[in-house]
Amino acid sequence: MATKGTVNGSSKRVMRIAGVSGGVFDRFRAMEDLAKDPTIDVLFGDWISEISMTFRGNERASRQPDAEQVAFEMSFVAMLKPAIENIAKNKQKVAVNAGSCDPEALAKIVQQLVKDYDTDLKVSWVTGDDVTEQFKDMLKNGDKFPSLPSDTTIDQWGVEPLCAQAYLGGVGIAEALRRGADIVICGRVADAAPVVGAAMWYHNWGRGDFTQLAYALVAGHLLECSSYVTGGYYTGFKKELVLTNNFTNCGFPIGEIEADGQFVITKEETAGGIVNVQTVTAQLLYEIQGPLYYNSDVTARFDQIKLVQEAPNRVRVTGVVGSPPPPTTKIGVTAKGGWQAEVHFFLTGLDIVEKAELIKIQTLESMGDYRKEFQTLSFNVTGSVPMNPKNQASATVDLRIFAQSRNADLMSAGTHKGVAPDTPSFGKWCIENCLQGYPGGTPAMDLRQSIGKPFFEYWVALFPQDKINHELHTFDGETISIPAPTNTKVYPRQQESYDTPSPLPPNTWGDTIRAPLGHIVHGRSGDKSSDCNLGLFVRNADEWDWLRSLLSVGKLRELLEEEDKGKKIDRFEIPALFAVHFLLRDHLDRGANSSSTYDILGKNVCEYIRCKLVDIPKVFYDRGTI
Template identity: 55%
Template sequence: MDTVSATVEKMLPKTNGVNGVNGANGHSATNGTAKRPIRIAGCSGGSSAPSSPYTYSDQFVGVYDRKRAIHDMAKNEDVDVITGDWMSEANMTLRGSDKREKLGSGTLVGKAYEPYFLEELDPAIPWLAKRGVKIAVNAGASDVQGLAEAVRGLVTKHGVNLKVAYVDGDDVTDAVLDLYKKGEKFLNLPANQSIQEWGYEPLCAQCYLGGTGIAACFEGGADIVVCGRVADASVTVGAAMWWHGWKRETHVQELAGALMIGHIIECSTYATGGYYSGFKDLGDQDTDMGYPIAAVDEKGHAVITMEKGKHGLVTPATIASQLLYEIQGDLYYNSDVTASLSDIKLEQVGKNAVKVSGVKGSPPPPTTKVGITAKGGWQAEFHFFLTGLDIEEKAKMIERQTKATMGEHLSKFSCLNFTVAGAVPEDPQSQDEATVDLRIFAQSRDPDILSASSIIDSDRGSFARFCIENLLQGYPGSTMAPDMRQAIGRPFFEYWVSLLPQSFVKETAHLHDGTVIDIPCPSVTQEYNREQPDLPVTPNAVDLSQYGPTTRAPLGYITLGRSGDKSSNANLGLFVRHDDEWDWLRTVLSTETLRKLLGKDDAGRQIDRCEMPNIRAVHFLLKDHLDRGFNATSGYDSLGKNLCEYIRAKHVDIPNKFLERGRV
């Protein structure tokens, strides 16, 4: 037995049965004794579909995890349930649009579920059947019934007896469109604007479901449960609800703990060293990260470990990093429960083993998040390479010439940005080092101005021609990117995130035998303020002079962190390794300080701040910081992931005593 398994084994109650599983079908004993923890693996962290439904092909689906994940976990690890998060705002818009196109024309442009899931599942099926391992994923996107049928086909192919069920009800298009026509404002979460100010016509809508339907499917005997847009962490919540017999109304604390465990493992190797600010701790052991496994006990606490014999780390720092990813503040909302992170505790209990506890629970809100999709128009981009001296002046020349060439066509662009990426160092040591990229990004509701045919027809206005025609009268060294495919327009979506009363959601669990179970909305809910609590400065400030001499250095020399997106909101969490550094960090890192660190990127919009003392973290929610979110953004940091690394690179006065401990 490896060190990780031995550590966890000491902490868990002894059980009987194959692979340590109690009772038939892997379910816990019901004799009144404490049930052993359920071991849940996180094996997928998302799937990003292409931006255009008109260029859709299964081969071009972007997937963020390795094909081996489900197979290896089912074959080699003692787990009870394998989970996966396959949903993102990108495929919510594309798959939802595909579904509406199907309803309108009778033909489906592309599959409305995530087909890559089937490729991962296929080789794992014999091992799932042999070892009694169950699966819950949200890869159904906008066609969960279709995915369930496809999974049943794979089960038949392998000649095994696995029961497939699915959860439906996340498509709330009809309800949202009806409310929209009646004047419902659907205030968006980033900026509190009404949907009537949006300027786009809603096409489809999908809401976020909890884990109760998943629990019902498992309770009904399912081995594989596929879902549409259940929240990322809901697959873990549903599995734990089923195993421990929890109910929404009576197990609030336990569900809150499971919710945050689900959040930690929902992005797979993000919890085991992927996207980790302290990545240098991995050395060169970073080519095959192990997937996380959470042993969730009857209290909603968990010990998180990882696959045996793989690269990666499970430490309070790697877990804190993922904990701080894509949260909104102290409160974390779900359709089943609300979790408070203020007292969360992370404790190293063995090599690559961290215990998570201290999450506080309260009832869920009466609403759930809903994403509303509209067709945004067409977008394209063009790239020039600038080298050497006078980069700013060269960039201004490109912008001047391009806009002059556009003339009256300039008004046809809803977005036109000229952005320089990079900077030339003094006395560069190579030509590559001395070269930066200038990106011209354009969006328009007029497809002709971005079309391929208009490039050839000189009598028509064309974005690409506007950029190319100045090449021979351009800046010194004028060089364009040779690949013109990006300069041809492709459709994009606008995405509006709001709240919908859970009473409008008609969730159903479809069992393997055809039984359909209605999943009612929660009977006990709690109203919450629309905005998270805000703490612009710490109430526990310390005298910074006590730390002695300082040196101006990058903040990231002593801090770790993570950032992410939720529509056009960005979140940023920064934390330190030592208690005295924590007192320093929360004193220094006020909202005003963050605005200074943002520099030119501070748009003056709302920023909410909170503290998480147990993990020595300061967290910020930057409202409407990203340009409309992933689907339509004109920026480079489309998912908010690089915000943290930008702020960590900013210079502040750091006590020398901290720097002497060694940089992150």
């Protein structure tokens, strides 16, 4: 077990950093429980998502100048309260992004809170992520801000930008800790930035220590989604968690980062879950875009990473390669999209396709020319009816009519709130045909879903770091400017992408069995704006040649079938992890904020691909399914 030392920079010391939150609604017990552990040096957490950025950004941009500043995540305060005394007692540090769009306002609340608990904890905060003014100036001067997922220029977006937030790095956090802060409140720093900043402070690394910084970046990537690396969202859950009754209280993750950057991923000893090579591989593959992982402080190369199971629930990470950061960082631009609503019908038994088509034609006929007022209007059936179903529920599917419009009145969100039979509206047009509808016609009776709710559009692009006013505000009243990195490297916009060299023929491994890919292949997928990433990997070294030979870009398109959008798909490999990674560019209908699909976060793309039938070598299948 690693122990705390007393002098920063000693090569014998290991920093133990615990992830206590992967999102606003993560389990609240983490900070209180981990603050009790005196071997933990730093607690960090992630409270921000692309969805929360748009809501908080709109909240800040739309309020009056004299309005109260509350565009932050107050749930952090609730989590902090029961942990404060132990944080002070054990001399732990805390770094979080819960400040969202008002980090100063949250810091002031926390400063008062630590006084109320009679501690001397010192609270500083970091600003600069709000780049709205700089962004709008650059826009006026002709900058096109091409979309990272689609390469489309922002002048084709069709909506008015409201605000822009940049992803900051960890240098401001490191400087805050060096100057004596105990708690550092940030806004939109990159998810892994608190780990990078804490490790810089703890090990006294400089901005040019790219190998060490890259390791910290990878550690942050693995830790920032909390229990995603300790058994959550894990494709091996059935045998490794459910059958062992080890899944109701997955431990929060802990990273042990050494002075040379190498680290171990582990977890709380007294909680459930599991940390093994597979859970770490799955999280490593989550929400990445290619072999290079960019950050404001460093660039990490992923395709040479190696994982070793040192002991139960302890995985060592090596092979990370670091290089200078790009001169740019990512920004997220928020715009008001309009209003969205939906209506559902339940279809049972025979003739599902024809019933759905009848509803669609009748609804469009009712809308008439008003249909031009909808930017999005989709009719999608979810589910299918088996032959000779055993019960009515299994014979029933859901038809979802989903609409987005900038006309509030048509979405029952303008001068007239609610659906009325005598007022033109999306909800009225969807249900007025019920009495001339399909056999068994049954709408969902909760019409609240058919009343428009505001939604936001979100645009992701690159922004020059030297135009960001990155500042640290210390507990004792100083404001310290954090300069942009000077040692940077310009990388190609398109990352390396390739099908496997020298694929082996399918008969190499003898007889095969037609079965779902996921019976022997683990995986994980997720979103970055409208991009969807998909990582797939096998358990055994001798299965690697089969996986890499099977999963070409062409084969993935074949498996996607009707889900193939016809857009660019990138591919690379991590041989030491037996993993193939795909990036499905612009696959997710504008991303989580405005998507018209159920899978707004891209997490189910992997599960869809894993259920598709492929020819699996019998020698591998006979080892047992996942």
